[in-house]
Amino acid sequence: MRDDEWLAQRFEENRARMRAVAYRMLGSAAEADDAVQEAWLRLSRTDTSDLHNLGGWLTTVVSRVALDMLRSRTSRREDPLDDGDRGAATVDAAAPDPEGEAMLADAVGPALLVVLDSLAPAERLAFVLHDLFAMPFDEIAVILERTPAATRQLASRARRRVQGARTASPDPVRQRLVVDAFLAASRNGQFDDLLALLDPEVVLQADQRAVENAAAARAQGAPPLERLIHGAAAVAGTFSGRAQGARPALVDGVPAAAVGVGGALRAVFRFTFDGDHITAIEIVGEPDRLAAMDVTVLR
Incomplete structure (x- = not known):
């Protein structure tokens, strides 16, 4: 098997996990796919001879890509508002994305995504990677360029907000x-x-x-x-x-x-x-x- 074929096969083996991480970070199936594609492009340009944990490396890369996308989204106050589709909206267009709803229901329940949208990008990454994917704080700290102690505090703050939202009324x-x-x-x-x-x-x-x-x-x-x-x-x-x-x-x-x-x-x-x-x-x-x-x- 050629090296590029082996690399593509290993990438496909990790695709589901990467997409799950990206989706919970971004809340959008389309953006999650974009983040996974960017991870592939970065992998294809990287010398993998010294990579001993390709799965961990890919999770780190897709997390960084998603974090950059979140920060960009925050800086431009989310999607640009315009009237380009005025008059074309329908009931179906207003409904939540079916694929996204299914993924969310299978994973963590429909309320969590709304709560995650209220978190700062760094809080969201720390919570998602640690609480949902069991990544150690030492590894998350490298992605966030913070100390493990500061990363632990981010996850703790996010966890309190998530738990509070789950128990609070209204829904x-x-x-x-x-x-x-x-x-x-x-x-x-x-x-x-x-x-x-x-x-x-x-x-x-x-x-x-x-x-x-x-x-x-x-x-x-x-x-x-x-x-x-x-x-x-x-x-x-x-x-x-x-x-x-x-x-x-x-x-x-x-x-x-x-x-x-x-x-x-x-x-x-x-x-x-x-x-x-x-x-x-x-x-x-x-x-x-x-x-x-x-x-x-x-x-």
Whole structure:
């Protein structure tokens, strides 16, 4: 067997583990595949004659690639916000990726991914590699370029947040599903579906900039956005056919929605939940308020 064939075979033997590490780091099946592909490119350019633990080396490489991707994502505030797919959204497009959902359910349960999204990149890597893949802190510390003691503290802090989220109420995954359903119903003008998601006494509040932005973008025949709207029927009527550019997001760690224009954050929808119902919606458009929020757009 030629050396390149042997190397490719060994790589394939480690692919599943690398993809699992990358997926839990990145929360995206497509990005996990990209990270694994990058690991292969780096392996193909590396002299492997002195590698005694190829599996460990590959795990380290894919972890570093995923960490760089996470840090890049954080620096650009997650995915660029734009209106390029305006009008093309459907219920299926708003739903979580089936392959990703299956992987997550098989591994650690659906709530964990939402919690991991709220962790800093270094915390996430330390927790994933140690708690989920049993990698020693000494090895993780090399990837993070920190001391083992500091790496242990990162994992401990992440573990407390994960455990707290698992036991706390409400359930962020349940809230995310409510937001997804709300956005899908809004985009597709499904008034009855919106009504079913809203508490009868729901209150919608919008700041002045959000009202002005909505007026500028209002389609012909659509009702105007007002500063204060009360009641499920009125709120459902306001949103029916709207939210075309809104995407699911985490705002300060809570499921929400975000709207962007030309790559800039334009508005945030913050929700208050009671079980599977929305009891309040706040639309924030003031730039100073938006800048103070931690907004992560979800795929």
